[in-house]
Amino acid sequence: MKNDLFLRACRREHTDTTPVWFMRQAGRYMPEYRALRTKYTLLDLCKNPELAVQVTLQPLRLGVDAAILFADILLPLEPMGAPFEFAQGEGPVIHAPIVDRAGIDALRVIEPEDGLGFVLAAIRLLKKELPVPLIGFAGAPFTLASYLIEGGKSANFLKTKRLMLSDPESWHALLGKLAEVVRRYLRAQIAAGVDAVQLFDSWVGQLSPDQYRTYVLPHTRHVLQDLEQVPVIHFGTGTHSLLEAMRDAGGSVIGLDWRTPLPDGWKRVGYDRAVQGNLDPAVLFAPRDVAEREVDRVLAQAGDRPGHIFNLGHGILPETPVETVQAVVERVHAHRKVR
Amino acid sequence: MKNDLFLRACRREHTDTTPVWFMRQAGRYMPEYRALRTKYTLLDLCKNPELAVQVTLQPLRLGVDAAILFADILLPLEPMGAPFEFAQGEGPVIHAPIVDRAGIDALRVIEPEDGLGFVLAAIRLLKKELPVPLIGFAGAPFTLASYLIEGGKSANFLKTKRLMLSDPESWHALLGKLAEVVRRYLRAQIAAGVDAVQLFDSWVGQLSPDQYRTYVLPHTRHVLQDLEQVPVIHFGTGTHSLLEAMRDAGGSVIGLDWRTPLPDGWKRVGYDRAVQGNLDPAVLFAPRDVAEREVDRVLAQAGDRPGHIFNLGHGILPETPVETVQAVVERVHAHRKVR
Numbered sequence: 001m002k003n004d005l006f007l008r009a010c011r012r013e014h015t016d017t018t019p020v021w022f023m024r025q026a027g028r029y030m031p032e033y034r035a036l037r038t039k040y041t042l043l044d045l046c047k048n049p050e051l052a053v054q055v056t057l058q059p060l061r062l063g064v065d066a067a068i069l070f071a072d073i074l075l076p077l078e079p080m081g082a083p084f085e086f087a088q089g090e091g092p093v094i095h096a097p098i099v100d101r102a103g104i105d106a107l108r109v110i111e112p113e114d115g116l117g118f119v120l121a122a123i124r125l126l127k128k129e130l131p132v133p134l135i136g137f138a139g140a141p142f143t144l145a146s147y148l149i150e151g152g153k154s155a156n157f158l159k160t161k162r163l164m165l166s167d168p169e170s171w172h173a174l175l176g177k178l179a180e181v182v183r184r185y186l187r188a189q190i191a192a193g194v195d196a197v198q199l200f201d202s203w204v205g206q207l208s209p210d211q212y213r214t215y216v217l218p219h220t221r222h223v224l225q226d227l228e229q230v231p232v233i234h235f236g237t238g239t240h241s242l243l244e245a246m247r248d249a250g251g252s253v254i255g256l257d258w259r260t261p262l263p264d265g266w267k268r269v270g271y272d273r274a275v276q277g278n279l280d281p282a283v284l285f286a287p288r289d290v291a292e293r294e295v296d297r298v299l300a301q302a303g304d305r306p307g308h309i310f311n312l313g314h315g316i317l318p319e320t321p322v323e324t325v326q327a328v329v330e331r332v333h334a335h336r337k338v339r
Numbered sequence: 340m341k342n343d344l345f346l347r348a349c350r351r352e353h354t355d356t357t358p359v360w361f362m363r364q365a366g367r368y369m370p371e372y373r374a375l376r377t378k379y380t381l382l383d384l385c386k387n388p389e390l391a392v393q394v395t396l397q398p399l400r401l402g403v404d405a406a407i408l409f410a411d412i413l414l415p416l417e418p419m420g421a422p423f424e425f426a427q428g429e430g431p432v433i434h435a436p437i438v439d440r441a442g443i444d445a446l447r448v449i450e451p452e453d454g455l456g457f458v459l460a461a462i463r464l465l466k467k468e469l470p471v472p473l474i475g476f477a478g479a480p481f482t483l484a485s486y487l488i489e490g491g492k493s494a495n496f497l498k499t500k501r502l503m504l505s506d507p508e509s510w511h512a513l514l515g516k517l518a519e520v521v522r523r524y525l526r527a528q529i530a531a532g533v534d535a536v537q538l539f540d541s542w543v544g545q546l547s548p549d550q551y552r553t554y555v556l557p558h559t560r561h562v563l564q565d566l567e568q569v570p571v572i573h574f575g576t577g578t579h580s581l582l583e584a585m586r587d588a589g590g591s592v593i594g595l596d597w598r599t600p601l602p603d604g605w606k607r608v609g610y611d612r613a614v615q616g617n618l619d620p621a622v623l624f625a626p627r628d629v630a631e632r633e634v635d636r637v638l639a640q641a642g643d644r645p646g647h648i649f650n651l652g653h654g655i656l657p658e659t660p661v662e663t664v665q666a667v668v669e670r671v672h673a674h675r676k677v678r
Binding site for chain 1: 495546548549598599620636
C-alpha cells in the first residue's frame with residue numbers, strides 16, 4: 001500500500017498531514033457516477049462486483065486517503081428475508097415491514113457468504129491494486145431495525161420506539177438477530193481483506209442515553225467485541241448526548257457530527273480513541289474560500305494530537321459541487337501537523 | 340387565576356406538585372379539534388379569535404396547568420410580505436421563498452397590530468375567564484428564516500446554511516428584521532395579557548455551537564432582552580450541544596428535548612434557570628403502564644429542586660391516543676415534591 005496515512009491516524013500514530021476521506025465519497029455528486037447510474041440501478045452497482053469496484057475507485061482521483069467499498073447498509077436485509085428497493089427520489093422501501101413477533105422470528109440469521117458473496121468478491125478484487133486502505137462497513141442493529149420496522153426513512157421513529165418500549169422481549173430478539181448478522185458480515189469483510197471497518201448507526205441520535213444503554217448498547221457491543229484486527233470506526237449523527245455510551249459500545253475511532261465541537265467530543269470519548277469528522281456537509285455548498293476557512297477551523301480544533309481523520313459530519317449530499325470536494329482535500333493536505 | 344402552579348415553577352418557587360402542559364396540546368390528537376377542522380382550515384382557526392379561543396380551551400379538560408394560545412409560528416410572515424399556506428399533509432409552503440437580497444430587503448418590519456391583531460384579540464378574550472396561566476409564543480429568527488429560505492420543512496437546511504455561510508451580511512439583515520418583528524410581537528402579546536411566553540427555535544439543533552453563536556445568538560438575544568415582565572421559555576430540539584449558548588441568548592426557563600438527560604441539561608444551563616421537559620413524545624404511543632413508568636423516570640430525574648415544568652421533548656404527535664395524554668397528566672399530578 002502506497003499511502004497508509006489513514007491507518008496510522010486510526011492507530012493514533014503521528015502523521016505529518018491529516019488523512020481525509022468522505023462518507024458517500026462515491027456517489028451522485030460525481031459526473032462519472034451519474035453516467036453509470038443512467039445504465040444501472042443502485043442495487044445493480046452493489047451486486048455486480050466489477051461495477052462496485054469501478055464506483056469505489058471513482059473518488060480516488062480527488063486524492064482521498066482511503067477508499068470505502070461501494071455498497072449499502074441495507075444489503076443484509078434481503079438475504080435475511082426482508083427484500084427492499086430504492087424508490088425514485090424516496091429512499092429505500094422495505095416490501096414487508098415488520099409488524100409483529102412472527103416477522104422477527106421469520107428473519108434468517110445468515111452467513112455472509114450466503115447472500116452477500118458479491119460484497120466479499122468486490123473486496124477481493126479491490127485489494128489487488130488499491131493504493132490506499134479499503135474501508136468496509138455495515139449498518140448498526142438500531143439503524144437497520146428502524147428501516148425494517150418503519151419500512152423506510154422516518155421523521156420520528158414512532159413505530160420503532162413503540163416496539164422498543166412496548167415489547168422489549170421482541171425488540172431484543174430483533175436486535176439480537178441483526179447484531180449477529182452484522183458481526184459475521186464485518187468479520188467476513190475483514191477476512192476478505194478490508195483494512196478498517198465503519199459501523200453506521202446513522203439514526204441512533206433519535207434516542208436518549210438511557211434508551212441507548214438499555215435497548216441498543218448490548219447489541220452494538222456484540223457486533224464490535226473482539227474486532228481488534230483492524231481499526232473500527234463507530235459513527236452516528238445527532239449523537240452529542242450519546243458519545244460516552246457509543247464509546248462504551250465499542251470502536252477505536254469515534255465519528256463526530258458537526259454539532260459536536262471536535263475538542264469537546266474528543267475529550268468526552270477519551271484520548272485513547274481516535275476521532276473522525278466533522279465538517280458540516282452544507283459547507284461544501286459555500287464558495288471555495290468559505291469552505292477552506294471552515295476546513296481550517298476543523299483542523300485548528302483537532303490540533304496536533306495524533307488520531308484525527310478528517311471527514312464530514314455526515315455523507316456528501318448529492319448536489320455537492322465536486323470542485324469544492326477537491327478543494328477540501330487539497331486544503332487538508334496542505335496543513336502540516338507538528339509532532 | 341385559580342391555578343398558578345406553572346408560573347410558580349417558572350419562577351423556581353417550591354410547588355407541592357409539578358405543573359404539566361404539552362407543546363401542541365391543542366391539536367389533531369383531540370377529537371373535538373378534528374371535528375372543528377372538518378369545517379375550518381388551520382389558518383381559519385388561527386385568524387378567527389373566537390375559534391382560536393375555543394381551540395385553546397379544548398385541552399383544559401385534560402387537567403393541564405397552562406393554556407397555550409392556539410396560533411402558528413409562521414403567522415408573522417404573511418404581514419411581513421411572505422404569504423404561505425398549509426398544504427394537505429405536507430406542512431407549510433411559502434409561496435415565494437427568499438432567493439436573494441432583494442427578497443430580504445422587501446420584507447416589512449411590521450407592528451403586531453398591523454396584521455397580527457387577531458392574535459392579540461384572542462389573547463384578550465382568553466384572559467377574561469381562564470383558570471390557568473396563558474402562554475403566548477413566537478418562532479425564533481433562525482427557525483423562521485429557515486422556512487422563508489427553504490420554502491417549507493427541510494431535511495438538511497442546505498439553502499439556509501448556504502446563505503448564512505456565503506453571504507453573512509444578507510443573513511444578518513434577514514435575521515435582524517425577523518428578530519425585531521418577533522421582539523415586538525412577544526411584547527404585544529404580553530401587553531395583551533399572556534402570563535408567559537415561549538420562543539420556539541425548533542430547528543436550531545441543525546447548527547454547531549460556533550455557527551449558533553456567530554449567526555443566531557445576537558438576534559435571539561435581541562428578541563429576549565429586557566423581557567423580564569413574564570417568564571420566558573426558550574426551546575429547541577436536538578440542542579444538546581447548544582444548551583449553554585441558548586441560555587446565554589436568554590430565557591428564564593430552558594426547554595430540553597428527550598435526548599438531553601434532565602439532570603445533565605439542568606446542570607449545564609445552571610440552577611438559576613428553570614427547565615421544561617422532557618418526555619419523548621413517542622412514549623405516548625406505548626401502553627399506559629409503560630408511559631407511566633417513563634413519567635416517573637422524568638420526575639425522578641428532575642428531583643425535588645424547584646423549577647421543573649413537565650412537558651414533552653417536542654410537540655404532541657397527531658396520532659397520539661388522548662387517553663394516554665390524560666394518564667400522563669394524572670401521573671404527574673399524583674407525584675408529590677418534598678420541600
